[in-house]
Amino acid sequence: MKRELRYGVAALRNRSALKLALWSVPEILPTALYGIAVARATDSFLAGHAWQGIAWLGGLVATACIGAAGSYQVYGRLGELVEPLRDDLVRRVVGGALRTGDDAAVARLNRQVEIVRDTFAGLVLVVRSFAVTLFGVLAGLLSLAPAIAVLVVPPFLLGFAASLAVLGLAADRVRASLQADEDLAAAAGMTFSGVRDITATGSEEFVEHFAGRPIEAQAAAERSLAKVAALRTLCFAVGGWAPLLILLAAGPWLVGRGVSTGTLLGGLTYVLIGLQPALSTVMGALGDSGLRYVVTLGRILSLQPPPERPLRGSQQSGAAIEPAGHQVRARGLTFAYGPAAEPVLERLDLVVAEGEHLAVVGPSGIGKSTLAGLICGLLTPTEGRLLLGGVPPSEVTAERLAGTRVLIPQEAYVFSGTVRENLDYLLPDASTSEVEQAVDAVGSAALVRRLGGLDATLRPGDLSAGERQLIALTRAYLSPAPLVVLDEATCFLDPEAERRAEQAFAQRGGTLIVIAHRISSALRAQQILVLDGNRATLGTHQTLLRASPLYRELLGHWQPEDRIQPAS
Structure with missing residues (x-):
């Protein structure tokens, strides 16, 4: 998986990636402000200052328009970032096919390259949105109430880090599942094509053992994938629900130390509207599109012919080795x-x-x-x-x-x-x-x-x-x-x-x-x-x-x- 990640990181090292990052900055503003706006508007309404509360909500709408303008520019920069990656993959596939006569190159051109391009674009958008949300929420919480940030950010980061660790395990399990599928299909094909010979020679017991191993391997691979799904659910519980429960449990303690009702509601808003959806989206994307990206790109990169080795000894100077x-x-x-x-x-x-x-x-x-x-x-x-x-x-x-x-x-x-x-x-x-x-x-x-x-x-x-x-x-x-x-x-x-x-x-x-x-x-x-x-x-x-x-x-x-x- 490291090779595929290095390839993706290398694709981000250009001016288009820098432009995309700069246009993401305006989106941080509404993300950072909505918790503060909810807190201040709530406190204003509770204090009887309705127009003040409306002004805070109006400011939130204005910053949302600024964020929308940034999002519009982000999608324009995305094509400049993704298409060069697609062109490079096409060159790799075509070059490999010309050198090896690979009949599967058409499938990689028509399907696998498009899968990598689409999943890469989706991952860039999701990771960018996650980063914007994280920076915005962190800035908003520190401005609103640092005590709330201390309570909710650490479990959120712990759940996210655990989901990344599970991702590597999931990639291995997906590869194992794909290999088990191929082995089972090959064994089934050989068995079905030789049914008459198997019956004629009385080899049913041998074939049962021959076909049984890939069936058991496939079942084991699927059970392993199910365990990974359970681990991902646990990671989301730690990063998505634990901050909310901690904040609710600590609510009376925070109010007793001068935290207003609006501020507490603003903190809950950051968790429910910011952190929790962001974690769910990024985990879903990495667990779905991310795995498809890693597995499919791995197949494209792996099937390229190895670089030609320099000839050793006297052959480097033009003389043939006898x-x-x-x-x-x-x-x-x-x-x-x-x-x-x-x-x-x-x-x-x-x-x-x-x-x-x-x-x-x-x-x-x-x-x-x-x-x-x-x-x-x-x-x-x-x-x-x-x-x-x-x-x-x-x-x-x-x-x-x-x-x-x-x-x-x-x-x-x-x-x-x-x-x-x-x-x-x-x-x-x-x-x-x-x-x-x-x-x-x-x-x-x-x-x-x-x-x-x-x-x-x-x-x-x-x-x-x-x-x-x-x-x-x-x-x-x-x-x-x-x-x-x-x-x-x-x-x-x-x-x-x-x-x-x-x-x-x-x-x-x-x-x-x-x-x-x-x-x-x-x-x-x-x-x-x-x-x-x-x-x-x-x-x-x-x-x-x-x-x-x-x-x-x-x-x-x-x-x-x-x-x-x-x-x-």
């Missing part, structure tokens, strides 16, 4: 899609030695593709480090990085051209014998013959998803990159074609990382990484059977098409 080999090493690797989001990967430690065959398994959406993107330099870690050949991928030139690793995603890329151009795209000077050897090894020879040979024209629309994967796999096999990452790159192949392709890559040399689609892919690997939430377990098939309940569960739900033996 990775020493292609070993993959992660230390404390953490990644979240924005600081406000839950980490997809958290404090992951991993070493993939050169020449090793690693399979990554876990439920859908657990972070397997995110890990592949981090290894290949497509994503930047939120915390921790990922080194490729001892160097962060972000500090390697694009050309050098392309020659170090090749990534084949689930949706394989094939372009219009000849079959040969699609296959030797990553090694343009490959000989015909090298291309044919790759075709035979991966198992795409039948497809190449059907297409008319290496020099035949290839039209992507004529290929099935599995045929496109065969073309992309052959291209990756032929590339000079020593590190190959297959992100479910064989999911559209039948089990036998998948086995042949993966065995070809395992025998190719270099390092192979497979985001496993079938259990057979995991059993062929030397090491298996199990991603479980933001935890990870690394081991062989046998060690994971003992150490990872999730691996045993995945093993039981997967249907191995061939009973292969795990890699030794």
Whole structure:
């Protein structure tokens, strides 16, 4: 919350904010005078001086007109203060979208930026009005009867200070409630979309436990919000009602010490018409608009891409950093899609030695593709480090990085051209014998013959998803990159074609990382990484059977098409 408050304070540091403050001064006059006017008019009426009492009330009306003129000018200055903040937020959102291709930028432009602007404007008005009331009432009470000020101002300030303390707690509870809502929606969506599979596999008990946790978390979050609401009510009781009760209880004592009836009534007026409504308004605004401002602005600021880090070492002087080999090493690797989001990967430690065959398994959406993107330099870690050949991928030139690793995603890329151009795209000077050897090894020879040979024209629309994967796999096999990452790159192949392709890559040399689609892919690997939430377990098939309940569960739900033996 401190970041959002600093952003709001920074927006107030300009000449428009100073003008708004100066035009607020005329409003202090009627606020300070109405208690005095009521006191003097009451005493005048009680003493039989009716015209004197009317004059005091007339003076109150005149000062109210002066305050209205100041309010009119305040609203004119408000636009000058708020619109620059909106423009800055729009620049942030658009700039972030251009750098990251963020599809959610439209929602932030159309809704979230407007929420921040409107709530910021409302908060400025409410806080300004509260400050005017507080200064006016304090000045009026000190002029009317300092003893009354001593009785009512301290409990009022205590209640206000307590409400500010509760506000920070409320912001945390609102964030927790929003996160619980998102988690519950995600769990419910996954459960509803898989109802038939759940029934078919008899997994009702597991799903009940899976969906029950976010339901309990949501209920707990709502109970926490209710407790915060109770605390806010208590704060208002201390700051809004305690001064009134204290003044009423002390009334006889004050009258006995020379305080007139009008003065006592004037003090009550300050409390009932000034302090109590002001506290109610500012608490309501901070608890409603203030929380929306903090949460919404926090999402906008958090989703901005981090500033680009300067390249270290010799790269600062223009020389490229060369990775020493292609070993993959992660230390404390953490990644979240924005600081406000839950980490997809958290404090992951991993070493993939050169020449090793690693399979990554876990439920859908657990972070397997995110890990592949981090290894290949497509994503930047939120915390921790990922080194490729001892160097962060972000500090390697694009050309050098392309020659170090090749990534084949689930949706394989094939372009219009000849079959040969699609296959030797990553090694343009490959000989015909090298291309044919790759075709035979991966198992795409039948497809190449059907297409008319290496020099035949290839039209992507004529290929099935599995045929496109065969073309992309052959291209990756032929590339000079020593590190190959297959992100479910064989999911559209039948089990036998998948086995042949993966065995070809395992025998190719270099390092192979497979985001496993079938259990057979995991059993062929030397090491298996199990991603479980933001935890990870690394081991062989046998060690994971003992150490990872999730691996045993995945093993039981997967249907191995061939009973292969795990890699030794």
